[in-house]
Amino acid sequence: MKEIFAYLNIPVYVVMFLVLYYQVFLLISFFDSFSHRKRAEETLKQYDRDSKDAPTVTIFVPCYNEEETIIPTIESLLRSNYPKDKLDVLVVDDGSKDSTYALVEKYIEEHPEHTNLRVVTKPNGGKHSALNLGLSMTDSEIVGCLDADSFADQEAIAELVKLFADPKVVAVTPSMKVWNPRNMLQQIQKVEYDVGIFLRAALSFINGIYVTPGPLSVFRKSLFDEIGGYKKAHNAEDLEMALRIQYNGKKIANSTKAFVYTVTPDNIPALIKQRVRWSQGFLRNSYDYRSMVFNPKKGNLGIIVLPMSILMVFFSIYAFFLMVGTILWSLAEKIMQVYFSGGFHFVPFSFSNIKWTWFAISASWIVFIMYAATAVSLAVTLLGRKMSNGKFNIFSKDLWLFTLAYGFIAPLWLTKTVFEVVTKKQNKWK
Amino acid sequence: MNETNFDWKKYAIAFFITTFVFIAALWTSNQIYGKQIEEMKTIINQISLNTSASEVQYNLLLETSCERAVDIDPIRDLDKFASMLSQAESQRGSDTEDVLELKKQYTLLQIKDFLLTKRLADRCKSDANYILYFYSSEKSCEECKKQGWVLTDLRSAYPELRIYAFDYDMDFQPIKTLQTMYKLTGNALPILVIDGKPVYGFKTREEIEQIMPLLKNIKKQQEEEAKKAALEALKAEQQQKKDGAAKPAASGTDTTTKTSSN
Numbered sequence: 001m002k003e004i005f006a007y008l009n010i011p012v013y014v015v016m017f018l019v020l021y022y023q024v025f026l027l028i029s030f031f032d033s034f035s036h037r038k039r040a041e042e043t044l045k046q047y048d049r050d051s052k053d054a055p056t057v058t059i060f061v062p063c064y065n066e067e068e069t070i071i072p073t074i075e076s077l078l079r080s081n082y083p084k085d086k087l088d089v090l091v092v093d094d095g096s097k098d099s100t101y102a103l104v105e106k107y108i109e110e111h112p113e114h115t116n117l118r119v120v121t122k123p124n125g126g127k128h129s130a131l132n133l134g135l136s137m138t139d140s141e142i143v144g145c146l147d148a149d150s151f152a153d154q155e156a157i158a159e160l161v162k163l164f165a166d167p168k169v170v171a172v173t174p175s176m177k178v179w180n181p182r183n184m185l186q187q188i189q190k191v192e193y194d195v196g197i198f199l200r201a202a203l204s205f206i207n208g209i210y211v212t213p214g215p216l217s218v219f220r221k222s223l224f225d226e227i228g229g230y231k232k233a234h235n236a237e238d239l240e241m242a243l244r245i246q247y248n249g250k251k252i253a254n255s256t257k258a259f260v261y262t263v264t265p266d267n268i269p270a271l272i273k274q275r276v277r278w279s280q281g282f283l284r285n286s287y288d289y290r291s292m293v294f295n296p297k298k299g300n301l302g303i304i305v306l307p308m309s310i311l312m313v314f315f316s317i318y319a320f321f322l323m324v325g326t327i328l329w330s331l332a333e334k335i336m337q338v339y340f341s342g343g344f345h346f347v348p349f350s351f352s353n354i355k356w357t358w359f360a361i362s363a364s365w366i367v368f369i370m371y372a373a374t375a376v377s378l379a380v381t382l383l384g385r386k387m388s389n390g391k392f393n394i395f396s397k398d399l400w401l402f403t404l405a406y407g408f409i410a411p412l413w414l415t416k417t418v419f420e421v422v423t424k425k426q427n428k429w430k
Numbered sequence: 431m432n433e434t435n436f437d438w439k440k441y442a443i444a445f446f447i448t449t450f451v452f453i454a455a456l457w458t459s460n461q462i463y464g465k466q467i468e469e470m471k472t473i474i475n476q477i478s479l480n481t482s483a484s485e486v487q488y489n490l491l492l493e494t495s496c497e498r499a500v501d502i503d504p505i506r507d508l509d510k511f512a513s514m515l516s517q518a519e520s521q522r523g524s525d526t527e528d529v530l531e532l533k534k535q536y537t538l539l540q541i542k543d544f545l546l547t548k549r550l551a552d553r554c555k556s557d558a559n560y561i562l563y564f565y566s567s568e569k570s571c572e573e574c575k576k577q578g579w580v581l582t583d584l585r586s587a588y589p590e591l592r593i594y595a596f597d598y599d600m601d602f603q604p605i606k607t608l609q610t611m612y613k614l615t616g617n618a619l620p621i622l623v624i625d626g627k628p629v630y631g632f633k634t635r636e637e638i639e640q641i642m643p644l645l646k647n648i649k650k651q652q653e654e655e656a657k658k659a660a661l662e663a664l665k666a667e668q669q670q671k672k673d674g675a676a677k678p679a680a681s682g683t684d685t686t687t688k689t690s691s692n
Contacts (some may be wrong), residue, residue, distance in 0.1 A: 019454060024451070025444035032440065151584050205438075261456055304441075333575075341583035362464035364521045366454040374450070 012322065015315045016369050018373060022308045023376045026202040030383070033205035048386045055141035055164065057157060057218070059132035060087040062127050064368040066148035067098045067240035071107055076151035078114055084157050092134050095124030100148075128213075128230035128237040135221075135229055145238075150262040151179060152216055163303060170250040171242070172258075173200055173209060174216045177388060179261040184401055185271060188409070189264045191381065191402035197256065198384035208305035211282075216260040223250070223378045232289075236281020243289045246301050256387055268409070271307030275413035276420065281314065283421050286310055308371035313414055322413030338355045378403070443668055450566075466518055469530045476534050481542050490544055508543070511536060512595065519567070540594045541604055547592050557644035561591040562586035564614065568599040573632040577620040577646050580635050587635075588645060 059077055063070055070091070093101040104119040107388045111117070122133055131145055142161055146152060153160030156174060163172045175197045178190040203209045212219070217238065227248050245252055265271040286293065286306060293310070295302035381399065386392050393399070445485050517538060547560050563581055564572035581593050596605055598616050608614075611625050618630040624642045639645045 017448065020451060021444055021448040024447045025440065027442055028444050028447070113676035168536060336576065337579045356464040358469050359517055361462050363459050363466055363518075364461050364520065365456055368459040369452065372451045373453040 006362040011367065012248070013369065014321065015311065015318075016366075016373055018308065018311065018374050019315065020369075020376060020421040022304065023373075025304065026199065027309055027376070027379065027383075029206045030198070030202040034203075039415075054083055054086050056086045056088070056186060057082065057142045057144065057161060058134070058138040058140040059092045059144045059146050059152075059157070059218075060131055060215070061089065061128035061148050062094055063091065063096060063099045063100050063145050063148035064124065064127075064130075064135070065100060067100045067103055069149045070100050070103060072146050073146060073151055074107065074117065076103065076153075077146060077157075078117065079154055080152060081154045082161070084116060087116055087138060087157065088138065089114075090134050090137060091117070091119040092130040093119065093121040094125055094127065094130040095122060097393075125237075126232055128232050129155040131237065132229040135224055139221070141221055142218050143224075144216060144223050145214060146216045146260070147214040147262065148214035150176075150260055153259040153261070156216060156260055157218075159255045160216070166222065166251070167255065168251045169220075169253045169348045171217060171219045171245055172176055172255045173204070173252065174213050174258040174260045174374045175200070175217055175254075175256050175388070176213060177259055177261050179263050181264070181398070183266055186264050186266055187398035188246045188374055188405055191385070191398050192406065193262075194384040194388040195381050196384070197201040197387045198380055199258050200254045201387065203305060204252065206305070207246075207251060208299075208301045208302040209254060210242050210246065210301060210305060210309070211239045212245070214238050215262045216258070218393075234281050234284040235277055236285055240280075240285045240288075241282050243292070246298065247289060260413050267297045268412075271409070272413045272416060275410075279414060279417035280359070280421055282309070283313065283417065296374060311349050313418065316411050316413050317418060320415070362398065374403075450460045451632070463518070463522060466514070467532070469551070470511065470518065470532050472530060473507055473514070474539070477507050477511060478535070481539050484546060489551065491639060495615055507538075508540065524679065532622060533597070533600065537596060539598050540596070541608070543592070544594045558625050559644050560594060560644075561638070561642070562608065562612070563593055564596045564598040564609075564616075564621040564623075565595060566599050566616075566619045566621065571619050574620045577622075577632050580633070580638070584635055584638060584645075588648060590648075647669060676686050 012188075060072055061077070066073075073088060074091065077087075081086060088099060090105050093104070099122045101119065106115055108114070110120060120133065120137065122130065125247070133144065134145075142164065144157075144160070160172045160174060163169055176193050178186055178193050181187045181190045200209060223245070227244055230237045230254075231240055260344075265274055286309075292298045292302045293306045298306075381402070382392050382394065385396075385399070462558055481492075497677050512640075513671060515529070515533060518532075522529065544560060544562070548558070550556075551558050551560075561581065563577065567577065578595070581595075585591050585593055596608065598605070598609075598621070599616045609616075611628070612621075614628055616619055620632060622638070623631060624638065629641060633641070639649055
């Protein structure tokens with residue numbers, strides 16, 4: 001049995017090398033971009049929010065049964081530090097069964113000063129159909145989408161729009177943070193989102209972004225005339241849109257200063273449901289755009305980002321089951337040992353028994369490679385935290401919660417995802 | 431920065447850094463492994479010295495008295511060494527040169543100790559207090575693992591028992607000699623040599639206690655002692671009951687006396 005586990009470790013070495021390689025690659029890309037970014041920021045000044053030539057922006061808020069968060073979401077947009085006459089907010093109600101639509105209508109009535117706020121309703125047809133309706137109702141230069149469970153930072157829109165100063169940029173993604181993390185699960189997600197901030201920044205420097213997240217990604221309106229509107233895309237229209245943009249050889253930028261806060265699931269079943277939808281969307285859309293995978297014509301995205309992201313899904317599951325298998329097997333052995341050696345042999349604890357021996361440390365190769373991989377992952381996590389909160393804190397509670405627990409939670413949804421993709425089960429966006 | 435075409439330099443740098451990190455991790459783990467081997471070498475040298483001392487002590491004392499020779503210290507630290515050896519084997523496999531050499535030294539020392547113990551038992555005509563245990567490191571042998579646990583348990587129950595574990599598949603002449611000596615066939619591992627006779631397959635603690643004369647006698651003795659102790663306890667209890675029955679009577683007399691005096 002032990003031999004089987006040793007044999008199963010071989011792919012782990014190979015993939016560990018690849019995972020480490022990918023992380024190092026992203027870190028290099030990130031640091032390499034510093035000089036480029038400074039130069040870019042200087043040219044961006046022309047799109048300052050106060051300038052008269054700031055582009056017109058319409059933000060869609062597609063919603064379905066979001067009565068609890070819709071008003072704060074709208075208000076966060078209305079508070080934006082962006083010329084009021086250049087910013088429109090269009091709420092698209094996708095046939096909600098609750099009072100979402102009525103609430104927004106009432107809000108508009110009570111706040112006639114917000115002339116830039118509109119609401120429309122339509123029969124339920126999915127998020128992509130709501131966004132397409134929004135697209136048909138505006139002629140702003142820049143359009144964007146803010147999920148109804150998210151809140152934009154005051155500076156977010158201005159920061160996002162700045163990046164369109166680069167004429168090649170057709171879409172800009174924000175830096176997402178967790179809204180008011182209350183329980184442990186949300187604190188773990190907070191760290192995960194912070195890591196996401198780093199990853200998206202690093203990916204943007206190598207033009208490898210493959211998702212334009214629902215919470216506040218913005219686009220040039222002309223892009224949709226060129227490549228078409230939103231598709232259902234296995235309920236991951238934001239991922240498909242990014243892949244389609246990349247497929248057409250266009251550029252997606254990322255703003256590390258445009259923050260948007262999003263409400264995250266506060267229990268494991270809800271989290272798994274959400275992540276299964278995301279991961280399935282990723283796998284299914286990657287399959288639809290499989291011609292991009294390992295395609296050198298698609299640059300870094302084709303040659304490293306997509307292959308590694310797909311590999312990570314399967315490797316996480318493999319490593320998880322290998323780990324669980326090893327733990328269960330050694331537990332079973334311990335139980336058998338206790339049974340055959342006539343119970344526990346209690347050795348009384350004494351300080352004099354403690355003697356330094358090199359055997360206290362495992363000299364196994366895989367253990368040391370794991371230490372190295374953990375160190376690099378920690379560096380990535382800390383960089384993400386620094387970008388999100390502006391400080392390094394290696395002792396924060398949520399960081400350790402994330403380090404200890406994430407590896408056990410993530411494989412749950414990944415396994416479910418792969419199982420459902422293989423068995424061709426479809427899921428709903430809500 | 432060229433966004434669409436990839437920057438090969440970046441890929442190459444990442445490759446070198448990753449390879450460096452990988453090699454550094456492997457190097458550190460090898461350094462620790464080297465330290466472990468060094469530690470084992472120091473211990474085996476100590477054990478070797480102890481064995482020689484025991485041998486000399488034994489030869490000197492055996493000329494004069496059997497009882498005093500029995501008091502010779504058994505070779506210490508063999509167990510500690512065995513667990514280190516098994517950790518080293520699990521980390522790098524049993525066929526690395528260092529581990530193999532240490533294992534051979536360990537095997538030799540065990541055989542030396544075994545010979546001392548055997549000679550002592552033969553000379554003093556006492557029951558054999560040793561078990562030779564042959565396991566396999568090459569074939570997957572779940573029964574061997576179980577047997578190992580049972581033997582550990584037995585040794586903690588009977589401190590006078592000596593257990594010598596040998597890797598049946600090890601390519602080492604002294605092991606082959608032991609196999610020929612006891613006419614062993616490696617068909618059914620584990621093999622235990624108890625009282626000079628080979629016993630094939632997994633044996634429970636109770637079975638070994640039944641087969642081995644020394645343990646059988648000790649157990650008999652223990653049982654008799656337990657019986658005796660139980661009998662004595664019973665007697666003591668009966669005595670207590672008697673005393674208990676007498677006491678209230680005595681206090682009753684007391685009361686009557688008091689009453690009558692009142």
